[in-house]
Amino acid sequence: MVRALARSSAAASCMVGLLVLVGWALDVMVLKSMGAALPAMRPSAALGLMLGGAALGLRLPATPGLFRHRLGTALALATALLGAVSLVDGVITGGNGGLDALFLRAFGEQGFAPPGVASSPLTALCLMLLGPALALVDRGHPQRLSWSDALVALALMAALTGLNSFLLGPLVTPAAAPFFQERSMGLHTTCVLMLLGVGTLCARPELGLMARLTRDTLGGFVARRLVPVTLLGPPVLGLTLVLMHLTGGLSHDAKLPLFATVVAAGGATLVLLAARALDMLDTERMRATAALEASEERFRTFLDTAPDPMVVVDGAGRVRFANAEAERVFGYRREALLGREVELLVPEGLHGPSTAGEGPERAAGGRLVSGQRQDGTSVPLEVRLSPLEGEDDATRIAILRDVTERRDLEKLREEYVGLISHDLRNPLNTINLRAHLLQRALHERKLEREGHMAQAIIHNVEWMSTMIEELLEGSRLESGRVTLRREAHDLGRFLAEVLERDVPPDARERFRLHLADPLPPVPMDAARLERVVTNLLTNAIKYSPKGTPVDVRLAAVHDHAVVSVTNQGTGLSPRDAARLFDKYYRTEDGRSQDGKGLGLGLYISRLIVEAHSGHIWVESEPDRGVTFFFSVPLEAPSAPPESQPLRQRAS
Incomplete structure (x- = not known):
């Protein structure tokens, strides 16, 4: 939404400036004033808006090309230069000649005395401030206000001064003057300049002042709700009172007291709204804190009842939590483990070299290490590390699985493999040898039918030998104790x-x-x-x-x-x-x-x-x-x- 506002601001500034210049060129009053009842915008102001809008449009991409970057910077500096020249011209000529007269001569008109157009230094001041702000839009910082933010803030204050002068002037004017008579800046000029300033802030929403407003924090939450009301509340109130006065519904003497009363009441309302917002946020914070504490308690209960020893280790290698199974395996009370180095339990460290072979345990991510109990005896462990979500990157949960029973099972499996190797393969070799001798004897006696039967015996013995070899090879590989002869x-x-x-x-x-x-x-x-x-x-x-x-x-x-x-x-x-x-x-x-x-x-x-x-x-x-x-x-x-x-x- 913020980036869309920046694009809309650039397009609106260029469009309004271009239409006003076309109105002066064709002498069309409705284009000069952007409305039949509004005063005409000066040509220099229209050109400044068009240059500023073009500069903003070119600077909108986060990484513009070199040509686009340079052209946008050049147009921004041209906007500042035009504003400075217009400001000097207004001081010297009073706004009745000089720069605007040059524009009119370019349009084929002589002199400059458009009725009802008074000179305002605020327009030129805004352009002079917004130009450098557009040129410095990339120089911001995510945490600090930049020069661009300061210049835009000054320009917005100048434009807001013109807007308040235009809308609130009738509050203190004793005579009922025509409402749309220009008093400082034209309403359309003021609105477009404010829109251009807001668009400049929105060009980089991740930097400076706009980053603070759009940030998902308590300050950003309150600012997004109070800043627009604080800035736009008085002008809207003044406009309402003036319209009521012009329609005869409010006397002149009551306008200013009523304005002050409503502003005071509005200020108190804003304070109450801010307090309510803070209360809501604080309630949500307490609810989230309670939910987090409950979740942590469930997590600790899960860890404490886990069947494997588990410890939580911080980035410094110190134990922050140990479950009941860790107490049983290592013999330490958990109070004695908290704050101690994890090397007390695993002398070689959780990240030390693994003692596992090239087996499935290693491929599955486990590491075999040797742990040490409180009584000094060693215990074989399988270590698995997992990051602890919500903590710093170095905090880990270490699952220390006691593999003593697995070692015993592997020993039994090795004995089983030896049993197969000795007690099954040797008899099969004897059967195979005798079957070959029998086949040869039957062949010599030309007993073909009996010879085929002997061949069937040999074939089945070879099949059984193949199955035994597959069982042996699978068992050796599963044990993880196979040494590859790599060449x-x-x-x-x-x-x-x-x-x-x-x-x-x-x-x-x-x-x-x-x-x-x-x-x-x-x-x-x-x-x-x-x-x-x-x-x-x-x-x-x-x-x-x-x-x-x-x-x-x-x-x-x-x-x-x-x-x-x-x-x-x-x-x-x-x-x-x-x-x-x-x-x-x-x-x-x-x-x-x-x-x-x-x-x-x-x-x-x-x-x-x-x-x-x-x-x-x-x-x-x-x-x-x-x-x-x-x-x-x-x-x-x-x-x-x-x-x-x-x-x-x-x-």
Whole structure:
């Protein structure tokens, strides 16, 4: 609304100034006076309004172009110069010649003696003040009043003086003179000058005086309601009394006493209105404070009853709050923790180096650290930091989760993995060896039917071995204790070798490898990443029509290498695409084509890629094929990357 007022002020000043000049050029009185009953505006004043309005219009954009900025400044200075010359001319000639006579000669008229047009220095003074204010409109400050604000305030006071003189003069005039007789400034001149001054303030509502008026504070709230009434109340009251006098409803002797009484009553009313506004604001403040206190109490209750140890730490690293679970885990009473450094609980600090490996805990944002109880014993903790809303940026909530039970479960899982490795794989190896020997003996005796039965045993043993290997690999990756053997590899050559080595010869011609510009060597565990690529290639063959091509692409996206495998299959539903990398999840199509799988292939692929600090995802629509993507960083990262934005960029 403020910016719209500034634009309207610029347009109105230019329009009024232009129409008055056209009226003088064509000798049309209704244009000179902007109304049949008003006195004519002087040509110099009209030109000043047009220059000032144009300067305001050019300075309205916050970042105007260089030409627009310079032209606006030039017009503003021209407005100030015109006002200064008009002021000197009025002092020397009394306003009956000089500058305005020059304008009339330019219009083809001789002399300057328009009836009823008295000279007023206030118009020239306003133009002389508004010109520099327009030139300095960008020099304001959000917190302090500027020279531009001071100049505009003086110009508004001068224009308001003319307005009050015009409207309140009849209050003290004993004779009933014609109401629209000019006494100091014309009514239209005064109104347009005030509008131009207000527009200059509104040109930069974020700076200076206008910033204080538009600010959502107590001072701005009161000022927006009292300033317009204070400035415009007396002129409106004077106009009302004069009109009542001219219509015979009020005697001359009663005008001034009545004016003083109403002004006094109005002042008292303004004070009462301000007091009421302050009371309303204070009531809202107390209500908001009570709601905030209740919210803080609920928040503290939530923290205090949380099942995990929680502490609130300020920017200096001191504990501001600790819940009951923190008391239980660390052995300190919370009163003893308040104001103490957080290193008392976590000696290496909340931001210290993590002891976690390259596992899912690290990828999920948790950090494993060692805490210290009051009795000196250590406790394994997972730390998660969250900013505390409404506080300074350095205040954090630290969730310190005791992972002792998790450590015990991981130990049990490792024992379980060892059990599988020793007690299941060894018997299977024995069965596999004996089955091969049996098959050879049956082949020598030419017992083909029995030989096929032995081959079925071998096939099922290999299937069981594959499932056990998938269970072992998934368990190792889930534990977060897998050490990647990173070596720099040419990823393009690596993909070509995998296609040559792991794709069956009868299906190899279906694959088309597309390589972008040469990439730098990628640090990766080649054996594990080969498992990911082979899994995606095998799925592409299995779930796409025979003879259709499969495109394998390699490209660089920012600091990651992105590999994609696209097939022309039936596609995936949104539900399947969202859960495809979950543990044990299999699509309906997958269960129908291969009933022996466990649904661990893509899950293990996800764990391998995430262990490389990469990301894997799928894009598909029903009946439009499927594209699998995975990304790995071009350099070994020191922290988990933000993989979701990369997914958006690659797709």
